[in-house]
Amino acid sequence: MQVYMDNAATSKQKPEEVFKAIESFFKKINCNPGRGGYGLSLDAGRWVMETRELIGKFFNLKQASQVVFTPNITVALNIALKGLLQRGDHVLISGVEHNAVVRPLTALKKYRGIEVSVIPTSPQGHIESDDARKLIKPNTKMIVCTHASNVMGTLLPIEELGRIAAEHELYFIVDAAQTAGVLPLDFEKLHASVLTFTGHKHLLGPMGIGGFCVKEDVARHMLPLYEGGTGSISDKEEQPDFLPDKFESGTLNTLGIVGLGGAVKYLLQKDLSEVRNRELELTQKLLTGLKQFPNVTVYGPQDEKLQTGTIALNVEGVDNAELCFVLDEQFGIMTRPGLHCAPLAHRTMGTFPEGVLRLSLGHYTTEEEIDYVLESMEKILAVI
Amino acid sequence: MQVYMDNAATSKQKPEEVFKAIESFFKKINCNPGRGGYGLSLDAGRWVMETRELIGKFFNLKQASQVVFTPNITVALNIALKGLLQRGDHVLISGVEHNAVVRPLTALKKYRGIEVSVIPTSPQGHIESDDARKLIKPNTKMIVCTHASNVMGTLLPIEELGRIAAEHELYFIVDAAQTAGVLPLDFEKLHASVLTFTGHKHLLGPMGIGGFCVKEDVARHMLPLYEGGTGSISDKEEQPDFLPDKFESGTLNTLGIVGLGGAVKYLLQKDLSEVRNRELELTQKLLTGLKQFPNVTVYGPQDEKLQTGTIALNVEGVDNAELCFVLDEQFGIMTRPGLHCAPLAHRTMGTFPEGVLRLSLGHYTTEEEIDYVLESMEKILAVI
Numbered sequence: 001m002q003v004y005m006d007n008a009a010t011s012k013q014k015p016e017e018v019f020k021a022i023e024s025f026f027k028k029i030n031c032n033p034g035r036g037g038y039g040l041s042l043d044a045g046r047w048v049m050e051t052r053e054l055i056g057k058f059f060n061l062k063q064a065s066q067v068v069f070t071p072n073i074t075v076a077l078n079i080a081l082k083g084l085l086q087r088g089d090h091v092l093i094s095g096v097e098h099n100a101v102v103r104p105l106t107a108l109k110k111y112r113g114i115e116v117s118v119i120p121t122s123p124q125g126h127i128e129s130d131d132a133r134k135l136i137k138p139n140t141k142m143i144v145c146t147h148a149s150n151v152m153g154t155l156l157p158i159e160e161l162g163r164i165a166a167e168h169e170l171y172f173i174v175d176a177a178q179t180a181g182v183l184p185l186d187f188e189k190l191h192a193s194v195l196t197f198t199g200h201k202h203l204l205g206p207m208g209i210g211g212f213c214v215k216e217d218v219a220r221h222m223l224p225l226y227e228g229g230t231g232s233i234s235d236k237e238e239q240p241d242f243l244p245d246k247f248e249s250g251t252l253n254t255l256g257i258v259g260l261g262g263a264v265k266y267l268l269q270k271d272l273s274e275v276r277n278r279e280l281e282l283t284q285k286l287l288t289g290l291k292q293f294p295n296v297t298v299y300g301p302q303d304e305k306l307q308t309g310t311i312a313l314n315v316e317g318v319d320n321a322e323l324c325f326v327l328d329e330q331f332g333i334m335t336r337p338g339l340h341c342a343p344l345a346h347r348t349m350g351t352f353p354e355g356v357l358r359l360s361l362g363h364y365t366t367e368e369e370i371d372y373v374l375e376s377m378e379k380i381l382a383v384i
Numbered sequence: 385m386q387v388y389m390d391n392a393a394t395s396k397q398k399p400e401e402v403f404k405a406i407e408s409f410f411k412k413i414n415c416n417p418g419r420g421g422y423g424l425s426l427d428a429g430r431w432v433m434e435t436r437e438l439i440g441k442f443f444n445l446k447q448a449s450q451v452v453f454t455p456n457i458t459v460a461l462n463i464a465l466k467g468l469l470q471r472g473d474h475v476l477i478s479g480v481e482h483n484a485v486v487r488p489l490t491a492l493k494k495y496r497g498i499e500v501s502v503i504p505t506s507p508q509g510h511i512e513s514d515d516a517r518k519l520i521k522p523n524t525k526m527i528v529c530t531h532a533s534n535v536m537g538t539l540l541p542i543e544e545l546g547r548i549a550a551e552h553e554l555y556f557i558v559d560a561a562q563t564a565g566v567l568p569l570d571f572e573k574l575h576a577s578v579l580t581f582t583g584h585k586h587l588l589g590p591m592g593i594g595g596f597c598v599k600e601d602v603a604r605h606m607l608p609l610y611e612g613g614t615g616s617i618s619d620k621e622e623q624p625d626f627l628p629d630k631f632e633s634g635t636l637n638t639l640g641i642v643g644l645g646g647a648v649k650y651l652l653q654k655d656l657s658e659v660r661n662r663e664l665e666l667t668q669k670l671l672t673g674l675k676q677f678p679n680v681t682v683y684g685p686q687d688e689k690l691q692t693g694t695i696a697l698n699v700e701g702v703d704n705a706e707l708c709f710v711l712d713e714q715f716g717i718m719t720r721p722g723l724h725c726a727p728l729a730h731r732t733m734g735t736f737p738e739g740v741l742r743l744s745l746g747h748y749t750t751e752e753e754i755d756y757v758l759e760s761m762e763k764i765l766a767v768i
Contacts, residue, residue: 006425009416010635019410022639026403032393032591037705037721038712041390071455071592074612074634082610100634102621103611111607200416200635207416208455208592208637223495225609226466227487228458229725235737237486237727250458250484251394251584253592253637255406321421328422337421341613343621353619 002332003369008150008178008310008360009336010200010207017262018205025258032251034231051261058264059213060186065243066213069252073177073198073210074100079247080173080194083222089114089141092132094156095121095348096149099341101175121348124301125154129164136168146175151345151358152300153310162191177201178308181267182276193218204263209256219243278363282370283309289374293381299349299356310360318384320357331376335359386716387753392534392562392694392744393720394584394591401646402589409642416635418615435645442648443597444570449627450597453636457561457582457594458484463631464557464578467606473498473525476516478540479505479732480533483725485559505732508685509538513548520552530559535729535742536684537691546575561585562692565651566660577602588647593640603627662747666754667693673758677765683733683740694744702768704741715760719743
């Protein structure tokens with residue numbers, strides 16, 4: 001039996017629409033969108049536009065042009081941070097941010113003299129929005145927060161932080177890597193300046209495509225991270241200043257985009273609350289089972305309603321990398337050990353530097369798989 | 385009949401290895417390389433590593449780690465330019481550079497006060513390397529040059545420019561977008577600091593993947609454009625300083641990489657001189673035919689040995705966009721009109737702002753297709 005429990009890294013099982021779209025584009029079109037004057041190139045452009053519109057609909061945007069494609073969410077976050085922060089600016093982040101946020105901020109501290117404050121965060125990943133409010137200074141410009149911890153699944157109060165950001169006229173950047181495709185995200189209601197997403201996790205598209213949704217007035221003040229050919233205003237040696245071209249230079253990942261289009265079409269047909277309810281059931285089942293083992297420590301909220309289907313644990317006296325290896329080798333269960341590119345989160349959790357074992361399920365995980373994971377854990381625990 | 389003459393934008397016909405690799409990875413693996421501790425994630429990592437090694441072999445690199453993947457060549461060029469140029473630096477470029485070079489330099493002029501000089505370039509795209517030498521000043525730091533014009537195909541003297549750069553200890557950045565996969569490129573012999581490539585043109589891979597080859601001592605001084613999770617040294621909030629991780633943050637475009645791997649495997653089995661010879665035959669045939677039409681102006685060297693299979697032309701009294709439309713609508717011939725994201729090249733050619741019609745063939749173009757293009761042009765010319 002093979003059980004995939006690494007959905008926080010990427011979703012392995014995709015709706016059939018994804019590969020169908022990739023195959024169809026590759027075999028029937030395979031031309032560069034927006035680069036030629038002929039029918040097939042225009043068809044390619046229309047397919048990209050259709051995916052943009054689907055994503056715009058998915059996140060409830062006014063204009064599809066507010067959706068910008070990037071190669072992954074890391075680049076999307078880099079664009080938002082580096083495009084908006086100026087020398088001496090102060091930024092607030094949660095204590096569970098991924099290195100996709102922390103590493104660019106570390107570079108900006110060094111090269112642009114920005115200041116970063118971490119909002120007090122409990123070991124379970126909870127923050128009080130009042131604690132954020134107290135940290136705001138005259139040079140505070142931005143709040144950056146992940147919607148959910150990629151290590152222990154904790155959901156963060158992005159609605160409240162968004163309101164605080166709006167009250168204080170701060171930019172608010174949301175990292176929805178772990179939640180887009182599971183929890184509803186309404187860009188209009190969220191008070192987010194930039195909502196970043198990855199295509200290949202719970203949005204169920206292929207790897208190599210991500211992006212962001214941006215408010216038009218924010219985009220006007222945001223500098224691009226890279227410039228180049230856009231297939232538009234080609235008489236100009238300056239980057240276009242309109243969306244989405246301002247932030248989309250060079251040939252796009254068309255296979256990634258059409259694959260993501262197929263996935264989002266599938267998700268739009270499905271009710272997202274159905275996806276979330278399924279995740280809730282499965283997470284509850286897995287949490288309940290894991291909590292019965294006396295020498296297993298589960299981190300995070302340990303309450304499915306306060307988290308995603310991502311669970312962090314350690315077994316007393318067992319190295320988590322070793323546990324991961326045994327689960328894979330002897331039971332075919334795929335998990336991720338260590339620090340999950342999130343040293344800050346592990347410091348907050350009190351699990352730095354040894355890390356944890358992460359099990360992350362998807363809505364297509366089955367009850368039988370959860371049972372099998374629990375039985376396998378029981379067998380392992382019996383012999384150590 | 386459908387004839388694809390837009391290979392300078394992307395190659396439409398790919399070796400069957402490309403789709404096979406994409407399908408095989410998607411259906412059998414589809415895990416995130418370097419992110420999990422289980423067999424399938426390691427398999428994904430091995431597949432990425434294999435492609436890196438194939439590209440390293442293709443460009444004759446000492447170490448596969450000198451190959452860095454980027455979403456496209458535009459981002460690769462942005463990394464090289466922004467990662468190496470500092471305030472007040474002076475850069476030399478050819479007069480036929482694409483906006484993938486010109487637009488980031490325009491931004492660097494504005495935000496980092498760099499200076500750019502254009503090496504005198506003939507309307508056919510030729511430059512004398514002595515003219516480059518004369519422009520070198522104490523603050524000159526870099527020469528950037530495309531290997532071939534993306535508009536009229538002219539080959540530029542990158543070997544000579546590389547020697548000049550080496551003599552004057554300048555960085556030398558090569559844009560091989562139009563030639564990688566057709567002309568031999570030996571990184572060790574080229575005196576290039578950074579050789580940038582795109583995967584989806586003559587390298588025959590899918591869109592959404594490109595990269596660069598970099599000298600190790602140059603990489604040490606080059607700052608990343610984006611930072612984030614790399615699956616390595618995850619205990620650190622700083623970006624890794626080793627290759628390739630320093631420049632590869634976030635989830636990679638695995639489908640793009642495995643597809644490109646399939647394509648490069650195909651090219652390595654084929655003799656590259658066979659590809660170039662085939663291109664020479666076809667280009668000569670097309671050039672000879674086009675030159676017979678009295679009211680057609682062909683730009684560039686008009687000599688297949690001095691250019692790629694990319695040909696720029698205009699028909700007296702006919703708008704090139706209109707010509708493109710008629711070729712597509714009535715004859716199924718796919719071309720690209722206008723400015724080709726290269727206003728500088730068109731200024732040099734004397735075709736700004738009206739542009740040209742670009743026909744660009746690939747080594748898989750057939751003699752019959754060239755005959756058909758010439759017959760179709762004759763029919764169009766007869767009625768105007």
